[in-house]
Amino acid sequence: MRNDLLQDVYNTTLGFEQILVVNLPQRTDRRDALSLAASFSNIKLDWIPGVKGSEVLDLTMPLDKGFAPPKEATKGSWRAHLNAIHTIIDRNLSSALIMEDDMDWDLRIKDQLRDFALSSRALIQPLFSNPSAYRDPSFPNPAAEKSITNIPFSFLPDTIPPTFSPYGDDWDVLWLGHCGMYIPNESTDSHSKGRVVHENDKTVPIRGKLHKKYGPPTLQDEYPDHTRIVHHAHAPICSTAYAVSLRGARKILYELSINRYDTEYDNMVRGLCDGVRETKLMCLTVQPALFKHWRPRGSMKYQSDISENEDEWREQGRSWNIRWSVHMNFGRLVMGERGGWVDQWPDE
Numbered sequence: 001m002r003n004d005l006l007q008d009v010y011n012t013t014l015g016f017e018q019i020l021v022v023n024l025p026q027r028t029d030r031r032d033a034l035s036l037a038a039s040f041s042n043i044k045l046d047w048i049p050g051v052k053g054s055e056v057l058d059l060t061m062p063l064d065k066g067f068a069p070p071k072e073a074t075k076g077s078w079r080a081h082l083n084a085i086h087t088i089i090d091r092n093l094s095s096a097l098i099m100e101d102d103m104d105w106d107l108r109i110k111d112q113l114r115d116f117a118l119s120s121r122a123l124i125q126p127l128f129s130n131p132s133a134y135r136d137p138s139f140p141n142p143a144a145e146k147s148i149t150n151i152p153f154s155f156l157p158d159t160i161p162p163t164f165s166p167y168g169d170d171w172d173v174l175w176l177g178h179c180g181m182y183i184p185n186e187s188t189d190s191h192s193k194g195r196v197v198h199e200n201d202k203t204v205p206i207r208g209k210l211h212k213k214y215g216p217p218t219l220q221d222e223y224p225d226h227t228r229i230v231h232h233a234h235a236p237i238c239s240t241a242y243a244v245s246l247r248g249a250r251k252i253l254y255e256l257s258i259n260r261y262d263t264e265y266d267n268m269v270r271g272l273c274d275g276v277r278e279t280k281l282m283c284l285t286v287q288p289a290l291f292k293h294w295r296p297r298g299s300m301k302y303q304s305d306i307s308e309n310e311d312e313w314r315e316q317g318r319s320w321n322i323r324w325s326v327h328m329n330f331g332r333l334v335m336g337e338r339g340g341w342v343d344q345w346p347d348e
Helices: 006-010 028-040 072-090 109-124 218-222 246-259 265-274 330-334
Strands: 018-023 046-049 095-100 149-152 173-177 180-182 194-198 228-232 234-237 241-245 283-287
Touching: 006 109, 018 028, 018 072, 028 330, 046 072, 072 095, 072 246, 072 265, 095 173, 109 173, 109 194, 109 228, 109 283, 173 265, 234 265, 241 246, 246 265
Parallel strands: 018 046, 018 095, 149 194, 173 283
Antiparallel strands: 095 241, 173 241, 180 234, 194 228, 228 283
C-alpha cells in the first residue's frame, strides 16, 4: 500500500488544512473542555463564533415563497455553520473539519482516521492496475450494480495515490460525527453500495453496547462485534463533525445561502448528499461515528443550545460509542498518566 499523503492524518489538523469549531462565545464551558481535549490529542483548533438567531435577518435567508422563517435557534445554527463554510472559501482552504463545540473522541483518534483514510480511498480512488475502474462496481454509477460489495479492511485494493487529501481526491463531505444514518443496500438506487468492513477494531464497543439513535441497526444485525464500516452517507442525521472540501464548500454555500432554504441546516446538507436537491455531493461516512456529543455531569437542561431539554441531573458524564474517551480520561491526562485509560464501554 502506497503511503503518499497518509501520514498527514497525524498532523495537528488531522489531514485537513484547518479544524473549525462552532462555539457560542457565551459557552465558555464548552470551549474550555474542547481546548483541553485538543491539547491532549495534539490538535489545533480555530474558532467560529456561534450566532444568535435574533441577529439573523430574515431577508438574508433564501426562503421560498410562503415559507415562514424558522425559529431563532435554527436560524442561528444555519448561519454559524454557513460562516464556517464561508471561511473555507474565503481562506481558500483545500478542506476543513467543522465540528460543534461539545464533541468527544477516542484517544486513538489519529489511528482511527488513518484507517478511515485507507477505507475511503478504497471506495473512491481508481484502481492502480486499471485507472478506469474502481473496487466498488456501483461507483460512480449506483445503477450499474445492485448487489452490496463488502471490502475487507484487511484486504484493501491497491489504488492510485491521492494528490489532494489523504482521504482521497473525489469527495465533498466526510461525515465523521453524526447521530445515525442508513447504509446503502440492494434497493438503494441513489448511492453506491460499497462498504469497507473493518472487523476486530478494538476501538468499537461490542454490538450489545452500541448506541444508535437514528437509522436501522444494520451494523449490529449483519456484522460481528468490534466492526466499523465506511460507506457512502445515506440520510445522515446531525451535522456534529464533518469535513468539507473546497469544492463541497462552494456547493453548500450556493445551495443553502443563495439558492433555497427549506429546512434545518443538517437536513439540507443531507439532501445534497442524497441527491434530492439540484446539486449532489459526494459524501462518505463511518459507523460507528468517530466524533460524538460529550454529555457532562450536571443538569441536562443545558446540553443543547438549539433544542430544549428536561431539567434532570446527570451524575456521570458520557459519550456514546467512544471507548477511550478523551473527556472521560481528563483526570488521568492532567496528572500525566500514560496508560490505564478508562474504557466507557468495556466488553464485560
